[in-house]
Amino acid sequence: MNAGLQIGDVRIAGRVLMAPMTGITDLPFRLLASKLGAAYVATEMVASAELARGRPDVVRRAAVGGGLPLTVIQLVGRDPEIMAEGARMAEAAGADIIDLNFGCPAKEVTGSACGSALMRTPDLACRLMEAAVKAVSRPVTVKMRLGWDDDCRNAAELARRAEDLGVKAVTVHGRTRKQFYTGQADWGAVGEVKAAVSSIPVIVNGDIITAEQAREALTQSGADALMLGRGVYGRPWLSAHLERALVDGTQLQEPGREERLDIVIEHMRASAAFYGLPLGLKMFRKHLGWYVEQAPWPEDPVERRAAKARLCRLETVEEVERALSALWRPAVDQFSNSSVENLPQLVKAAG
Template sequence: MSAGIQIGDVWVPGRVLTAPMTGITDLPFRRLASRLGAAYVATEMVAAAELARARPDVVRRAAVGEGLPLTVIQLVGRDPAAMAEGARMAEAAGADIVDLNFGCPAKEVTGSACGSALMRTPDLACRLMQAAVEATSRPVTVKMRLGWDDAHRNAPLLAKRAEEIGVRAVTVHGRTREQFYTGVADWAAVGEVKAAVGIPVIVNGDILTADDAREALRQSGADALMLGRGVYGRPWLAAHMERALADGTVLLEPDRDGRLGIVIEHLRASVAFYGLPLGLKMFRKHLGWYVEQAPWPADPLERRAAKGRLCRLETPEAVEQALAALWLEVTHSGNPGVDIPPQLAETAVA
């Protein structure tokens, strides 16, 4: 497996990319995943028209900040003029890559003729791509699905038109919009897109393990892969999967000390970025996933109960104390090798 992927004039130093996800890949998450070794973590989906109007919550979704090795801002919209302005603003904000969303299946997005609805209106999709390519000097990429439904799998044709317009890479989720997230991703169908274009193709959908990654790349012939829901509660996944693919080994998860440090770092970053009480509210979904993904408590019912207790707490200090207590409980129950990291002990345990 090669060391990375070239997208226009941008070298991405890895082939395991992290998808843009609304409510997930905010600046605290992107900083954390990047620090843990992720090569590419896109922003949340940003509405181009609202970004152009500088709506505060939308600007926050596009926040680039410092300490990121690569900035990818994803735009969604249906108006070419707004898409052009959004692309210009993304470049001015420091975007290395501008990504366009033609893949989101959510009803509130497709109902506005955006996201994967654009696969039903390829001429409009092409006008949006043209507007973005002409508005920015940064590489423009597109994320799409196989098509709207099984009767209209037009991803290869749309990707070919994108290449002709000047789009520098395409990511394809191996489902149609009609499928949402049901069934299984069709990685082999992504291979039809790869055969149709000369630009890099990135395969997406149902990639959770190193074996999944190897099979997705094999079936699709793609140049790279993109993780989505697999990173919930696992911001380290991209970096660890990159290593597993590089050396052919199994994918290793952080030990308990490492997990505790990551959870608390993420909590503090969220509070620092959003302030209180919003920072804690925004973090709770991540907290739930961290607990769900932990291999302990061993009993799933106990794990769910711990998740419920943690997500009802109303201050960051209470969450840190409860996390420390949970880690100590695991240690004292006879599970090996769990100590509170010294750098966290003073503040995690009041």
């Protein structure tokens, strides 16, 4: 697998990309993943109408910051004029790439005729793409699904029309909207999208966590790159590590105790600084739960789940740091083998 991917006039330093995920890829997460080596991490899905109106929480989702190798802002909406305005605002904010969401399956999104609901209204989807492309000088890309359901699998046709309109890349999740996240992603079907376009990259997405899955997804789809989604929960290093595994054929390497602990603490502190307290810790708790679930310590999964529950009830950053250090650090290995019923004592001992 050759390193690098060209999207319009933007050169991406890798071919393992990280998907935009609401509630996940906020600025603290993107900065951390980029520091760990991710070449491409998109913002959370940003509603173009609310961005144009300046709604504070939506503007925060599109937040940019120094330390990012590039800035990708994803927009969702159904009104071409408002989508164009959102694209102009994203460009003014420093977006290198503007991505349009035609793939979100959430009912609150599709119920507003946005996200993957646009697979049922391809003419409207095309008007949205045309409006965004004409509004900005930056590359516009699209993320979609295979279609709305098995009777409406129109990703290949929509991708062909996107290319004609000036869209510079297409990402396809190998499921229909009706599937949500059930069953298996159909990487082979993404190959139909690849065959339908002639000059723009196609990126395969869905069920890619291991190096073996990544290789198979690329082989079955013929895609130019791949995009990670839920597999990065609790593993913000996955994109960079998977990139290395694909380039040199090595086994996927996971961080050790000390490195993993440093990553979690850095992420938590960044979240606290970005959102303020107590909101920053509240926003981080889902990440904390995933970090604990994904770690191999304690070895007993029941004990690990109990540890997660207790850690996610702690009310200060300092308490979480002490308890997690007690759970993971080699210097206190005797604690990591203890019952998590003793976590309050561990917090005290670690302090």
